Amino acid sequence: MARTDERFREAYNALLNICSSKSEGDSLPSEAELSRTLDVSRTVIRSALSRLNEVGIIHWNGRQKLVMRQPADTDLIEVNLETISNEELERRFLNWILRFDVPPGTPLNVSELSRWFNVPAHALHEFLASLSRFSLVERRPKGGWKLLGFTREYAMELFELRTMIELNAISRLVKSPPEDPIWQKMDDLKQKHQELLAQINERYNDFSVLDEQFHSTIYSVNHNRFIVELQRVIALVFYYHYQWDKRDERERNEAAIHEHLKLINAIQSRDEQEALDAARDHLSTSRKTLLLSLKINNKQ
Template sequence: MKGNAVFKSGYNRCLQRLGALSPGAALPSESDLAHALEVSRTTVRAILAALQERGITERRDGQRRLARAPTPADHFPDAQTLSAGATFERRFMEWILTGDLSPGQLLNAAELARQFGTSTTTIRECLARFQHFGLLERRPNSSWLFGGVTGDFVREMYEVREMFELRATRSLLELPDSAPAWRELAAIEQEHRDILAHLDRDHALFPQLDERLHRIIHETTRNRFVLDFYTVVATLFHHTYRWNRDDAKPRSATALVEHLDYIAALRSRDPRAIDASCRKHLRTACATLIRSLEARATTPSCAGAVV
């Protein structure tokens, strides 16, 4: 099977879309899939071949059809779907959030390349991205000043996120009912209910579901700057969520309920209801993340963020 990040990432996104279909349903055309997954026709053909090989799809009546619903075991691990640059970004963010870095500390690109076992080019590209978001400031002699993940940083980040996400909801509302995004939203809504029904067992599944929901909304904008920003938000969330699992269940329960209210507002297509539910959820997320940072600064065990 084709073993690269583009293929595996596209394959996982395709599984998410197939999850909104019923067994026996016809698959979209190769060109429609290529457009929806943002990959080449060649990659789509490799994805379709792998789906058929795994028994997820089948040829029937001259059409490709869904043979069975995809399961979590069908997906490639997240680490395998990331490019070298994206892999480093996640490792670097985790290092920032779990290490002993202090605001005002200087970082050296060459030393980071040796520490993480990657090229200086990859390091510089990543550091430049974090500079764009205000986490780092470039200094002479290949050094970078770490600004720190502070309460002010989080407040500014969520202020921008609110603007971007509310704009993205308008893009979603412009889509017809038949658009794949609405089918995916329906599937995600059911997954929220399933987790709530088995919260003791499944609450740890929430972070990935959270990212899928918000990413679907952001992707409707087809705006590279919006998506680039959300990638940093999602990376920050995933690592802060892991800081302390002691209260993960009630945090997940709160977020799941807020998500269901948000999804209901989206499905109603009522702009006022969408605005209210989106702002409420993001305010909760911002406040929880700030509490997480404050607790992290005073004790090794702290609450994670619900985004």
């Protein structure tokens, strides 16, 4: 598929989403605004509008673009780009930030990043919009997005929230009934930690994935839709950003594994106070590591 055709298809499908958010008789934004929002040329926008007009979704006459009907699933056109989950897109975005040390204030070129991540531009727009709720990115006045980054103040505010959520989850976890599937998950996590510890010299880089899985499993006992959303931004900051500091990574990860195992053993013994104490020790280490990383990476 030619790149120009690919851009047209992406823009057309994105315009369908915009039309879906409108009522019949509503007007679409100007061509210039649509061009900025979708990060494509006005030529591509006009081609997409022309097709919308042809299939009766809009009535286009000069500057007037009125929505005539709601789009249906059959109105979508195929885009030969990889379909990935939000979790995978999030992972690619984070790796891009960390690998290239993208500083706060950096403009985000959606067209370029969509090619880099191999996803449709509209999917990336939706992803960035979801991050904007957590003040990690923001829309630029003249269109596009800007990375706000992770400041010390942001991280500390989030750390306070993380501490409350995690300690509450641990208190709930130790009181879970014996038949709860969480106990099998804790057994599996314990085994994975022991295996990684035995191979720490060769596999210390694998800890970041296990770290996220460990804390996500603990949070899972809350069964709270709001915590699920907050867990995303907590993962952004705590399980990715601070780990990009590679100094003494092996030693730090080995120490963290021991702290995890201490907490797992306390949880499995159903000793709430011991588990909470172990969690606070681990959270304290995590806080120090994060602050050091922010100081090094952001020169704060």
